[in-house]
Amino acid sequence: MSGKAWVFGDAVNTDVMAPGLYFKSSMEEMAAHCMEALDPAFAKRVKPGDLVVAGESFGVGSAREQAALAFKHHQIAAILAPSFGRIFYRNALNFGVPVLRFPAYAEVQAGDELSVDPIAGSVINHTQNKHYLVDPIPDYLMGMVNAGGLMPWLKQRLAAGEIV
Amino acid sequence: MALTITEKIVRNASGRSDCRPGEIVTCRVDLALLLDSGGPRRIWPRLKELGVGVWDPERIVLCTDHFVPAVDTASAAILKLTREFAAEFGINKFFDMQGIGHLMLAEQGFLQPGMFACGGDSHSTHGGAFGCYISGFGAIEMTGVTVTGEIWVPVPETVRINWEGEFQHGVVAKDIMLKLCRELGMNNGGVVMEYGGSTVRAMDMQERAVLCNMAAELGAETGIVEPDEVTLQALRDAGQQPAADAIEWCSDPDAVYKTRLDFSSAELEPQVAAPHAPSNSGPVGDYRGTKINQAYVGSCVGAKLSDLHMVAEVLRGRKVKPGTRLMVAPASARVMTAAAADGTLAVITQAGGIMLPTGCGACAALGAGILAEDEVCVSTTNRNFKGRMGANSASVYLASPYSVAAASVAGELVDPREMLGSPP
Numbered sequence: 001m002s003g004k005a006w007v008f009g010d011a012v013n014t015d016v017m018a019p020g021l022y023f024k025s026s027m028e029e030m031a032a033h034c035m036e037a038l039d040p041a042f043a044k045r046v047k048p049g050d051l052v053v054a055g056e057s058f059g060v061g062s063a064r065e066q067a068a069l070a071f072k073h074h075q076i077a078a079i080l081a082p083s084f085g086r087i088f089y090r091n092a093l094n095f096g097v098p099v100l101r102f103p104a105y106a107e108v109q110a111g112d113e114l115s116v117d118p119i120a121g122s123v124i125n126h127t128q129n130k131h132y133l134v135d136p137i138p139d140y141l142m143g144m145v146n147a148g149g150l151m152p153w154l155k156q157r158l159a160a161g162e163i164v
Numbered sequence: 165m166a167l168t169i170t171e172k173i174v175r176n177a178s179g180r181s182d183c184r185p186g187e188i189v190t191c192r193v194d195l196a197l198l199l200d201s202g203g204p205r206r207i208w209p210r211l212k213e214l215g216v217g218v219w220d221p222e223r224i225v226l227c228t229d230h231f232v233p234a235v236d237t238a239s240a241a242i243l244k245l246t247r248e249f250a251a252e253f254g255i256n257k258f259f260d261m262q263g264i265g266h267l268m269l270a271e272q273g274f275l276q277p278g279m280f281a282c283g284g285d286s287h288s289t290h291g292g293a294f295g296c297y298i299s300g301f302g303a304i305e306m307t308g309v310t311v312t313g314e315i316w317v318p319v320p321e322t323v324r325i326n327w328e329g330e331f332q333h334g335v336v337a338k339d340i341m342l343k344l345c346r347e348l349g350m351n352n353g354g355v356v357m358e359y360g361g362s363t364v365r366a367m368d369m370q371e372r373a374v375l376c377n378m379a380a381e382l383g384a385e386t387g388i389v390e391p392d393e394v395t396l397q398a399l400r401d402a403g404q405q406p407a408a409d410a411i412e413w414c415s416d417p418d419a420v421y422k423t424r425l426d427f428s429s430a431e432l433e434p435q436v437a438a439p440h441a442p443s444n445s446g447p448v449g450d451y452r453g454t455k456i457n458q459a460y461v462g463s464c465v466g467a468k469l470s471d472l473h474m475v476a477e478v479l480r481g482r483k484v485k486p487g488t489r490l491m492v493a494p495a496s497a498r499v500m501t502a503a504a505a506d507g508t509l510a511v512i513t514q515a516g517g518i519m520l521p522t523g524c525g526a527c528a529a530l531g532a533g534i535l536a537e538d539e540v541c542v543s544t545t546n547r548n549f550k551g552r553m554g555a556n557s558a559s560v561y562l563a564s565p566y567s568v569a570a571a572s573v574a575g576e577l578v579d580p581r582e583m584l585g586s587p588p
């Protein structure tokens with residue numbers, strides 16, 4: 001499955017992804033304002049399966065998990081950036097939103113058709129006919145990621161009696 | 165093998181004989197800080213879904229700070245749920261409207277050198293001033309901690325940052341951090357900032373906490389200061405006995421650092437971060453004359469008792485410029501009480517400053533003091549991202565309490581040294 005690339009610059013912060021003004025609102029309402037300060041069209045036009053491609057330190061800022069959840073809400077297929085804010089990166093993995101370190105982000109144009117295999121670490125730009133290999137998700141975390149995120153993983157471990 | 169303090173803490177918490185930077189390990193958590201924002205309201209439904217309770221109520225500290233006092237029914241409902249969670253799970257270390265969580269840990273002396281702790285908020289790094297590992301995590305991961313008492317972390321590399329010498333009067337820890345945001349950028353993932361040098365040794369715990377708090381702005385795993393007598397005295401003052409081995413939690417002299425950086429404090433000028441990033445900073449002289457609508461003294465990083473003292477030092481015998489508003493939200497109830505007792509509040513209010521309730525307030529656009537479209541604010545807080553304190557078109561400048569107070573008097577950004585009898 002492929003999707004369109006939404007391209008953003010460097011240092012997109014969590015306040016832009018999940019603005020404090022909507023903090024008390026439902027996730028739906030919050031997601032409707034995701035990235036609004038940078039691109040008001042994003043939350044309105046993004047489609048399930050689309051991808052986000054961005055510059056350095058994507059998700060810098062606060063611990064608010066709604067920043068990562070907003071992209072899950074919009075059913076983003078993957079987020080590609082050369083580096084991520086540390087809590088955002090962890091939150092996204094814990095929700096099963098694939099986040100991949102992608103140094104060649106600057107080659108992607110807005111609207112390019114991309115597909116991504118996060119397990120194999122492969123990114124294909126169909127529009128430009130380019131294929132990239134990126135670092136897959138770290139081995140140590142594959143148990144959780146394969147389970148579909150932290151909640152399903154906790155369920156598995158509880159059922160197996162691994163947590164007392 | 166020679167290790168940094170952080171490597172020692174992670175090795176101890178992971179129960180491994182050896183751990184190398186970059187490796188991912190699972191650590192036992194000594195203490196978990198939950199706040200109203202990303203705490204019970206997001207964790208409790210997940211506990212229900214999993215059909216489990218909390219792993220150890222004695223190791224959980226719960227605070228209401230982001231949504232206090234309630235300004236609408238939505239925030240009131242969040243607070244109600246947070247109180248019910250404390251009662252349901254027998255959380256005795258529950259601090260309801262007593263102050264910002266990061267200050268609660270410090271005031272209560274809950275953090276000991278060598279501890280491995282987690283907080284459900286990015287500025288949990290604040291507590292690293294006590295020589296412990298404490299970092300911020302999202303609510304989904306704090307759910308995991310609440311259930312299992314453990315969390316995975318990559319063993320971080322450490323950057324050693326030394327500040328040597330004495331500050332000029334009017335220059336403080338906040339200026340160090342605004343300068344470091346510019347020098348090091350905000351993208352320092354995977355490293356811990358370990359602060360030392362004679363300047364840091366001479367700081368009290370409130371100023372050391374600023375260095376660790378804003379390690380979050382550097383994008384670091386956390387910040388840490390090795391313990392010394394100042395640390396131990398702060399624990400005693402909080403009514404806690406320092407652990408027997410507290411002072412031993414230090415980096416080995418030949419520990420391996422990713423980098424060592426040395427700075428001279430005497431040369432540091434007051435700094436200002438312009439919109440819309442803490443790294444967009446420079447000496448205050450570069451921004452002189454920038455007109456402001458609001459001066460805000462608040463947040464975990466910028467409304468401690470020492471911060472209020474700096475504000476009062478500038479305001480004594482002066483007035484807030486008509487047409488400019490100064491708002492002050494003390495970071496804890498104890499700060500409010502102490503500032504009332506020692507005359508600080510009288511100085512601030514006589515100058516025309518407006519006192520706001522204790523809590524996160526306008527820092528994250530959650531409480532009183534939010535900005536309208538196109539307004540300009542200078543603030544003692546730690547983030548000035550677009551929309552952080554209200555309208556997307558508002559501009560927020562970050563500065564020290566000295567600089568914010570001076571700006572409230574001038575109605576524009578000025579060098580606070582001019583009002584402190586120590587002209588640059």
Ligand code: SF4
Nearest residue numbers: 287463464524527528
């Ligand atoms: S005062 Fe601001 S930075 Fe500190 S915990 Fe509250 S919202 Fe976060």
